[in-house]
Amino acid sequence: MSFPKNFLWGGAVAANQVEGAYDLDGKGLSVTDITTAGSLEKPRMLTYNLDGKLQETPAVPGAGLPKGVTGAIDPNAYYPNHVAIDFYHHYKEDIKLFANMGFKTFRTSIAWTRIFPQGDEEKPNQAGLDFYRRVFEECKKYGIEPLVTISHYEDPLYLSEKYNDWQDRAMIDMYVKYAKALFEEYKGLVKYWLTFNEINSALLMLNSFGNDVKDDAAYQHAYQKLHYQFVASARAVKLAHQIDPNYVVGNMICGIVDYPLTPDPKDILLNRHTMEQSIFYCGDAQAKGYYPTFAKRLWAEHNVHLDITEEDKREMREGKVDMYTFSYYMSNVVTTHESEDNVGGNFAAGVKNPYLNYSEWGWATDPTGLQYYLEVMYDRYEIPLMVVENGLGAVDKIAEDGKVHDDYRIDYLRQHLQAIGNAIDNGVDVQAYTTWGCIDCVSAGTGQMSKRYGFIYVDRDDEGNGDLHRMPKDSFYWYQKVIATNGEDLG
Numbered sequence: 001m002s003f004p005k006n007f008l009w010g011g012a013v014a015a016n017q018v019e020g021a022y023d024l025d026g027k028g029l030s031v032t033d034i035t036t037a038g039s040l041e042k043p044r045m046l047t048y049n050l051d052g053k054l055q056e057t058p059a060v061p062g063a064g065l066p067k068g069v070t071g072a073i074d075p076n077a078y079y080p081n082h083v084a085i086d087f088y089h090h091y092k093e094d095i096k097l098f099a100n101m102g103f104k105t106f107r108t109s110i111a112w113t114r115i116f117p118q119g120d121e122e123k124p125n126q127a128g129l130d131f132y133r134r135v136f137e138e139c140k141k142y143g144i145e146p147l148v149t150i151s152h153y154e155d156p157l158y159l160s161e162k163y164n165d166w167q168d169r170a171m172i173d174m175y176v177k178y179a180k181a182l183f184e185e186y187k188g189l190v191k192y193w194l195t196f197n198e199i200n201s202a203l204l205m206l207n208s209f210g211n212d213v214k215d216d217a218a219y220q221h222a223y224q225k226l227h228y229q230f231v232a233s234a235r236a237v238k239l240a241h242q243i244d245p246n247y248v249v250g251n252m253i254c255g256i257v258d259y260p261l262t263p264d265p266k267d268i269l270l271n272r273h274t275m276e277q278s279i280f281y282c283g284d285a286q287a288k289g290y291y292p293t294f295a296k297r298l299w300a301e302h303n304v305h306l307d308i309t310e311e312d313k314r315e316m317r318e319g320k321v322d323m324y325t326f327s328y329y330m331s332n333v334v335t336t337h338e339s340e341d342n343v344g345g346n347f348a349a350g351v352k353n354p355y356l357n358y359s360e361w362g363w364a365t366d367p368t369g370l371q372y373y374l375e376v377m378y379d380r381y382e383i384p385l386m387v388v389e390n391g392l393g394a395v396d397k398i399a400e401d402g403k404v405h406d407d408y409r410i411d412y413l414r415q416h417l418q419a420i421g422n423a424i425d426n427g428v429d430v431q432a433y434t435t436w437g438c439i440d441c442v443s444a445g446t447g448q449m450s451k452r453y454g455f456i457y458v459d460r461d462d463e464g465n466g467d468l469h470r471m472p473k474d475s476f477y478w479y480q481k482v483i484a485t486n487g488e489d490l491g
Contacts, residue, residue, distance in 0.1 A: 001424070002424070004431070005486070007432065008104045008145065008431060008433070009103060009104045010104055011103065011434050011436075011438020011439070011455070012106075012147075014152040014154075015110060017437075017442045018084050018085050019088045020089075022079075022082045024088065025114070026117055027114045028113035028118050028156055028158065029157040030112065030113045034046055034047050036447065037448070044447045045057065065157075069161070078464060080464065085460060085468060088131070092138055093470060094456070097472070103438075106145075110148060111154055114128030116174075124185075140189065145191060147192040148186075148192065149193075149196075172231050175229075175232040175236070176236060179235075183236075184243060193249045194249070194250050195236050195252070200254050205222075208256070220303075223304045223306060224307065226285075231316065234318065235315060238318055250386065251287065255328040257372055258271050259333050262337065270335070274334050287380075288320065289319070323386060326385075326388065327390065328370050328387060329391070333350055365412060374428045375426060386431055386434075392413070393437075393443065394451070403474070404471070406474055409453075410491065413478075435453075435479070440456065458470055
């Protein structure tokens with residue numbers, strides 16, 4: 001097992017989960033800024049005004065507000081993203097720690113509302129542009145290549161209200177204007193860009209994670225949103241290449257492997273159709289540049305009729321992504337049969353796989369699934385791949401010696417790196433690995449700090465207590481050794 005000589009080792013975060021400073025230096029409100037804390041038992045909530053009354057609805061990552069409402073902050077609710085881990089004021093300290101681990105790349109995102117506070121301004125907010133310039137320059141100081149997500153679950157609240165969560169073509173132009181500002185501002189500082197984080201989540205939230213939405217209107221909304229985002233992504237890819245031919249632009253898919261429970265042909269077909277909807281649909285649109293043949297079946301199943309023009313189709317063909325990137329945490333099992341042994345948890349539900357172990361959040365540890373996913377996607381798209389999220393959420397305890405001994409995280413990551421190495425040995429072109437939450441951050445799903453992923457412990461709890469001091473865990477030193485040996489020593 002050998003990793004490529006110039007393999008990009010690193011870690012990943014998202015602006016809304018680490019930065020805090022939600023109302024500083026001209027930043028506008030995003031949808032995430034009106035999302036409360038939650039837990040495994042209690043969902044995060046979006047808070048809003050309707051007919052003069054403060055109300056709430058369960059929050060879904062990547063989704064917008066109910067139609068016709070106005071987002072609002074409840075003074076009696078706790079919004080963990082407002083402070084998060086205050087990366088906004090700690091970025092120099094944090095990047096130095098990443099450099100000490102030996103990071104070759106750091107995946108982060110840009111908060112759209114730091115650049116365009118409402119989203120429809122003519123000119124960008126200079127203070128926002130300056131902040132990210134400082135972050136990227138700090139990375140470059142240590143030889144760390146930024147890997148930047150343009151939109152990571154934080155659409156401007158104003159645009160989400162005005163255009164009902166990407167239900168208007170005007171969103172394409174807003175996004176492209178925003179992307180253009182980034183491409184021009186950070187030319188020479190950033191090489192790698194991702195257009196939308198986990199773009200397929202719009203579909204996953206309908207029929208995965210234990211969801212079984214029957215309302216055709218929800219599918220109409222999701223597929224139309226995705227179409228406009230595909231066009232926006234394609235335009236951004238073309239624009240990036242025009243501004244700097246050295247730019248490399250990728251998509252980003254929430255990568256989940258589905259398995260059939262039984263060899264019953266009905267289970268086999270269900271599994272195929274599940275993967276088509278949840279994974280291949282978005283991957284094909286962005287990496288092949290056109291809708292797959294099964295798209296017509298998917299649309300017909302829910303009476304979906306999309307606003308698609310011939311110009312849209314041309315732009316999608318011309319704006320194919322340069323690389324395919326994805327997150328990978330777990331696999332799921334599907335069946336047409338009744339089952340009593342089911343999984344329940346945060347973004348994990350369905351039939352339990354008897355061959356796998358599960359976290360307290362119901363996520364199956366399945367490194368073989370990662371190898372399978374890599375091999376399938378490389379064969380399907382034949383472009384470079386990056387694993388840009390992979391990690392274990394766990395409740396880390398500070399031991400009597402004042403340290404965090406997270407051998408369980410080391411074991412999880414070791415298994416998945418071995419799986420990546422196996423895929424590379426089988427001919428797959430994998431160019432980067434960035435663990436999710438290289439530093440503890442606010443969980444997107446639950447809003448908790450106690451669900452920790454990082455190599456670096458941050459003193460912050462689920463109620464917002466703590467002094468935010470940073471402390472390396474055992475996994476910090478393990479990953480340091482992994483990078484130093486280019487994956488030869490996985491400990």
